[in-house]
Amino acid sequence: MNKKSLKILIVSLMTFIIFFGIYNIKKIKSLRTSNNLSYNENYKSNIKYENENSIEKVKANKITKDRQFAGDIIYNTSYVPVLMYHSIDYEKGNELRVPKELFKKHMQYLKDNGYTTITINELYKFINDNKPIPRKSVVITFDDGYKDNYINAYPILKEFGFKATIFVITSNIDKDKRCLNSDEIKEMSKNGIDIESHTVNHDKLNELSYNKQLQTLKNSKGFLEGILNKKVEYIAYPYGLYNVDTLNAVKTAGYKLAFVTKSGWCIKNQGIYTLHRVYISANHTVNEFKRRLTNPEYYKSK
Ligand SMILES: [Zn+2]
Structure with missing residues (x-):
């Protein structure tokens, strides 16, 4: 292998490594982003779920209180x-x-x-x-x-x-x-x-x-x-x-x-x-x- 061929090989290798590196960095970034997104979505939906639960709880409490107030049940x-x-x-x-x-x-x-x-x-x-x-x-x-x-x-x-x-x-x-x-x-x-x-x-x-x-x-x-x-x-x-x-x-x-x-x-x-x-x-x-x-x-x- 002469010097010229060796240079081409090294440049090709380096180019490949650089492109491969950039590609991987991009991929990791995009994975991170999508992970973050799905985490956020989950987080949001958890909040929503909890809110709905608390709404239900509030509703249930209100019904119990109303019942007590309306006097359907005595103790x-x-x-x-x-x-x-x-x-x-x-x-x-x-x-x-x-x-x-x-x-x-x-x-x-x-x-x-x-x-x-x-x-x-x-x-x-x-x-x-x-x-x-x-x-x-x-x-x-x-x-x-x-x-x-x-x-x-x-x-x-x-x-x-x-x-x-x-x-x-x-x-x-x-x-x-x-x-x-x-x-x-x-x-x-x-x-x-x-x-x-x-x-x-x-x-x-x-x-x-x-x-x-x-x-x-x-x-x-x-x-x-x-x-x-x-x-x-x-x-x-x-x-x-x-x-x-x-x-x-x-x-x-x-x-x-x-x-x-x-x-x-x-x-x-x-x-x-x-x-x-x-x-x-x-x-x-x-x-x-x-x-x-x-x-x-x-x-x-x-
Ligand atoms: Zn009697």
């Missing part, structure tokens, strides 16, 4: 009216018997004013587990287990699609014709009417020994569970009477809530075994019924 600081009826029939001079026409007007008021009837089990979950319930929740209860609850109240409750609870005296079942029989309580129990205990003999619990109290609490529970094939966990004390022994005995017998007859809306701090109810009688026109449902201050003070 366990709130009172619930638990209505206490007895017989649904007419008897002159006996205010414990609410004529069925008046009872229907009461139910119509609940329907027209957007009330939701809840079961005692739902009330228990609200009290015990803070499970929300509709703002206008109401519990309908009947004491003693009169046959007219089946004849007069049950068809009206069915018509309105309302839930209710009957506290029955178990020794009267299938014995006293004025009271519910086992077929009737079975049928109602399957159709939204909860059957719970009112003791065996309408006992004045505060006059019984602890053991006698435990007996009537357990026996009435066991008797109903045998007929209805479901758990019986709630009780209303006859005449609303109880003492310290009662509070221990109901717990030992396996009850989850107990009701007295003391008038007022129900709230947790009354004690789960001494919950108040709203007394409803034949003297209570729709206006008085409304007052008892819409005037919490009146009931809180009782």
